[in-house]
């Protein structure tokens with residue numbers, strides 16, 4: 001059978017099977033699981049020891065969470081998905097699963113800002129050295145060291161949506177032994193961009209954004225391509241005690257059911273707004289990879305299945321910081337707030353410098 005389309009996966013994935021079943025998976029709220037015999041308990045423990053699923057204890061996963069994981073695994077073409085209580089928890093657990101003291105990590109300059117802080121305030125004191133590379137890969141090969149164990153990419157990048165040629169990055173990384181390539185795929189949210197198909201080992205998604213889609217749940221997911229990476233992530237998540245409530249998994253799964261139609265509308269709306277913004281004299285640059293003159297447009301066309309609702313603008317230098325604040329406050333239908341991916345529109349003044357190589361020199 002051919003691979004089902006994404007719209008089919010989000011409609012049919014994670015649904016109960018049987019001769020007479022509920023349409024949706026039940027919300028399996030429980031802290032623990034009871035067994036009818038020692039033999040059954042032993043069987044469950046043996047399954048877990050072999051990294052098979054199977055109910056054992058609330059923290060280790062629920063059938064509701066499994067249903068959501070199955071949909072994300074199918075969307076990204078992975079081996080396994082592990083859920084987390086936030087996108088950042090998924091990121092930190094991935095970093096911890098992939099590096100040891102003495103290792104070296106290469107992080108893309110356009111990364112989500114808290115990743116920088118995690119590197120500076122946690123990995124560095126732990127004896128893991130970190131360098132940053134440019135999304136255009138101009139300095140990437142030169143920065144790889146014998147002890148490089150992890151490359152952390154994000155594509156398109158945070159805030160300016162810089163594209164990175166992921167297949168080219170992977171080709172360079174594969175010339176060395178033991179480098180894991182992980183990608184923050186929150187922009188693509190398992191639908192618009194498929195890092196695993198482009199050669200990466202791990203895709204990390206902040207489900208809080210478009211997967212959930214309604215600004216009512218915090219969630220993260222790590223999708224892995226090979227069983228070895230899946231086991232590493234699952235073991236570290238178990239060690240650190242990560243777990244997701246079945247209620248949150250259920251809400252996220254309900255959001256995912258409409259992911260494809262929401263994204264089409266977000267994309268259409270954003271492109272219209274972005275094109276209008278480009279016509280405004282006080283605006284110097286509009287960042288959105290679906291715009292024909294965006295520097296990443298060709299790579300976006302090659303590697304992405306569409307765009308989302310994110311648009312960034314850079315004002316003319318004559319516009320003061322206070323004026324940008326007044327602009328944001330004057331918007332009638334936009335709230336002022338962090339995050340994105342919900343049904344509502346948000347706007348926030350930011351300093352782009354935080355997301356460039358200059359900021360990398362600060363740590």
Ligand SMILES: *Cc1c(COP(=O)(O)O)cnc(C)c1O
Nearest residue numbers: 086087088112184186206208219
């Ligand atoms: C929001 C975000 C995260 C973190 O997700 P949380 O659920 O807020 O912890 C990670 N990466 C990117 C690119 C994000 O935008």
